[in-house]
Amino acid sequence: MKDELFRLIDILGILAFSIAGAFAAMQKRLDIFGILIIAFITAMGGGTLRDLLIGDLPVSWLRSPVYSIFIVAGAFLAMVFHNVIGNFQKTLLVFDSLGLGFFTVAGIQKGIAFGFHPGICIALGTLTGCFGGVIRDISLNNIPLIFQKEIYATACIVGGFIYFLMDGLHLHRVPADIICIAVIFVIRMLAVRYKLSLPSIYKK
Amino acid sequence: MKDELFRLIDILGILAFSIAGAFAAMQKRLDIFGILIIAFITAMGGGTLRDLLIGDLPVSWLRSPVYSIFIVAGAFLAMVFHNVIGNFQKTLLVFDSLGLGFFTVAGIQKGIAFGFHPGICIALGTLTGCFGGVIRDISLNNIPLIFQKEIYATACIVGGFIYFLMDGLHLHRVPADIICIAVIFVIRMLAVRYKLSLPSIYKK
Amino acid sequence: MKDELFRLIDILGILAFSIAGAFAAMQKRLDIFGILIIAFITAMGGGTLRDLLIGDLPVSWLRSPVYSIFIVAGAFLAMVFHNVIGNFQKTLLVFDSLGLGFFTVAGIQKGIAFGFHPGICIALGTLTGCFGGVIRDISLNNIPLIFQKEIYATACIVGGFIYFLMDGLHLHRVPADIICIAVIFVIRMLAVRYKLSLPSIYKK
Numbered sequence: 001m002k003d004e005l006f007r008l009i010d011i012l013g014i015l016a017f018s019i020a021g022a023f024a025a026m027q028k029r030l031d032i033f034g035i036l037i038i039a040f041i042t043a044m045g046g047g048t049l050r051d052l053l054i055g056d057l058p059v060s061w062l063r064s065p066v067y068s069i070f071i072v073a074g075a076f077l078a079m080v081f082h083n084v085i086g087n088f089q090k091t092l093l094v095f096d097s098l099g100l101g102f103f104t105v106a107g108i109q110k111g112i113a114f115g116f117h118p119g120i121c122i123a124l125g126t127l128t129g130c131f132g133g134v135i136r137d138i139s140l141n142n143i144p145l146i147f148q149k150e151i152y153a154t155a156c157i158v159g160g161f162i163y164f165l166m167d168g169l170h171l172h173r174v175p176a177d178i179i180c181i182a183v184i185f186v187i188r189m190l191a192v193r194y195k196l197s198l199p200s201i202y203k204k
Numbered sequence: 205m206k207d208e209l210f211r212l213i214d215i216l217g218i219l220a221f222s223i224a225g226a227f228a229a230m231q232k233r234l235d236i237f238g239i240l241i242i243a244f245i246t247a248m249g250g251g252t253l254r255d256l257l258i259g260d261l262p263v264s265w266l267r268s269p270v271y272s273i274f275i276v277a278g279a280f281l282a283m284v285f286h287n288v289i290g291n292f293q294k295t296l297l298v299f300d301s302l303g304l305g306f307f308t309v310a311g312i313q314k315g316i317a318f319g320f321h322p323g324i325c326i327a328l329g330t331l332t333g334c335f336g337g338v339i340r341d342i343s344l345n346n347i348p349l350i351f352q353k354e355i356y357a358t359a360c361i362v363g364g365f366i367y368f369l370m371d372g373l374h375l376h377r378v379p380a381d382i383i384c385i386a387v388i389f390v391i392r393m394l395a396v397r398y399k400l401s402l403p404s405i406y407k408k
Numbered sequence: 409m410k411d412e413l414f415r416l417i418d419i420l421g422i423l424a425f426s427i428a429g430a431f432a433a434m435q436k437r438l439d440i441f442g443i444l445i446i447a448f449i450t451a452m453g454g455g456t457l458r459d460l461l462i463g464d465l466p467v468s469w470l471r472s473p474v475y476s477i478f479i480v481a482g483a484f485l486a487m488v489f490h491n492v493i494g495n496f497q498k499t500l501l502v503f504d505s506l507g508l509g510f511f512t513v514a515g516i517q518k519g520i521a522f523g524f525h526p527g528i529c530i531a532l533g534t535l536t537g538c539f540g541g542v543i544r545d546i547s548l549n550n551i552p553l554i555f556q557k558e559i560y561a562t563a564c565i566v567g568g569f570i571y572f573l574m575d576g577l578h579l580h581r582v583p584a585d586i587i588c589i590a591v592i593f594v595i596r597m598l599a600v601r602y603k604l605s606l607p608s609i610y611k612k
Binding site (some may be wrong): 237256261263265267268388 | 562
Binding site (some may be wrong): 052053055057075114116118119120123124134138153154202 | 434437441445456460463466467469470471472473476515544547
């Protein structure tokens with residue numbers, strides 16, 4: 001059952017990020033293949049880098065075409081609805097934040113399964129959650145969101161600490177996962193909504 | 205004999221891409237080392253990413269200096285002839301399209317050798333063909349060609365389908381390889397020549 | 409003892425590059441997390457790519473949190489002193505050149521340990537030394553220093569040749585390492601100071 005939960009979280013993350021990737025690509029008015037490629041990069045970038053660094057090869061999406069099917073499905077959903085939904089920026093943000101939550105948890109759990117130090121697991125989760133968006137932004141010639149003022153990685157790191165806190169409290173895994181995903185989602189959304197940022201280290 | 209054919213296709217791809225990379229670098233007036241580095245990135249980028257994702261490590265160019273020698277040879281050829289050839293853009297295009305054909309076939313064949321699903325093999329071939337050009341363009345601060353209107357990846361994917369179609373028809377491998385390479389080359393050249401593009405999904 | 413020397417060189421390189429990375433990030437006025445991420449990318453980028461290409465996985469910084477601790481220490485040192493030190497550009501250059509020397513030697517030694525050809529070892533050293541700076545520059549949306557006129561990679565390659573020259577002369581490893589690091593540092597500093605560059609291949 002544990003493995004099924006991990007797979008479900010992984011696939012929800014893939015769907016959310018492929019939709020977010022497709023919206024970002026449509027903002028730049030790419031053609032259909034461009035949109036599919038950006039959706040793929042966004043959805044698989046984080047997990048691919050994680051599996052490369054761990055050495056869990058071949059990477060998951062080479063072993064089974066299921067992942068690609070979900071990405072194509074997510075991208076087509078985004079394409080179908082892009083004329084209906086007025087506010088690209090907001091839609092992108094919601095799916096981006098959802099994907100961030102799902103993937104951070106997926107990354108932390110994979111780190112635990114490989115026996116890494118909790119601090120390293122949080123780093124792996126953050127990287128799994130953030131890297132897809134980073135290479136999407138670099139590919140689209142945008143300045144990566146993560147390097148800008150928005151508290152992007154911070155959400156993942158706080159979520160990661162809460163994950164291990166709940167682990168220490170022997171909370172069951174399903175509620176722990178859901179709480180962690182929700183915390184990351186909410187921090188990210190609030191940070192953008194209220195333009196929260198880390199305290200500046202620069203003199204005016 | 206099969207392995208020798210694979211090696212030949214691989215090396216022809218390396219030569220074509222190192223020449224294309226060197227021309228792109230000279231357009232930006234890089235110095236000699238810059239040109240060599242861009243030639244190397246263009247020629248080895250796709251195969252390196254493929255081998256990383258598969259887990260076929262160490263990557264080929266670490267195991268033998270032969271690859272590097274061909275890349276240096278290609279880059280020097282390009283440097284010697286750059287004052288003779290007037291039209292950089294056209295020359296770059298021809299070698300880029302040739303390399304695309306060679307490397308897509310090499311990637312598909314490696315995928316088959318590792319027992320992946322045909323759809324995954326086509327993706328691996330496309331990635332092998334396209335990724336070198338993508339990181340070349342990112343390194344030179346150009347918008348990657350693949351994300352623009354030109355049908356770049358499409359050529360690889362169509363070529364890949366034809367490859368498996370011929371495989372299903374039990375065609376001998378040598379003609380199958382040549383036809384597949386030729387199809388990719390011709391689609392890419394025609395797409396640029398006649399400014400072909402995928403149908404737009406955007407309202408005017 | 410050999411292993412301890414390797415570790416020392418590696419950690420000195422990490423410290424130097426995390427400081428250089430933090431200074432580059434502060435020039436762009438990133439927030440604290442942005443600075444930490446850029447410090448990490450700069451310090452671990454080269455070694456990570458090297459270990460990925462070799463297949464020495466999981467990469468070192470996943471196996472032990474020690475590396476991350478040194479990076480955070482380096483970044484905080486840079487943040488504390490950034491208001492004291494007036495000339496960012498010069499400070500960045502000194503630490504960047506030091507890190508280049510340390511990491512090139514670390515990369516060469518790892519290549520030797522894996523039994524690669526000397527030419528490949530020099531390439532691995534160059535890549536270990538240069539790649540962190542390249543992805544730092546790409547992440548900060550700067551044109552990578554390595555592709556500009558400054559003789560960046562050249563310093564690593566000359567240093568690499570000297571390393572194998574001394575190896576042929578059966579010099580003890582400690583002085584050989586120090587000489588090689590010093591040569592790379594001095595070439596890099598002189599190249600920037602006197603604006604040395606490779607001869608141009610272009611007509612005026």
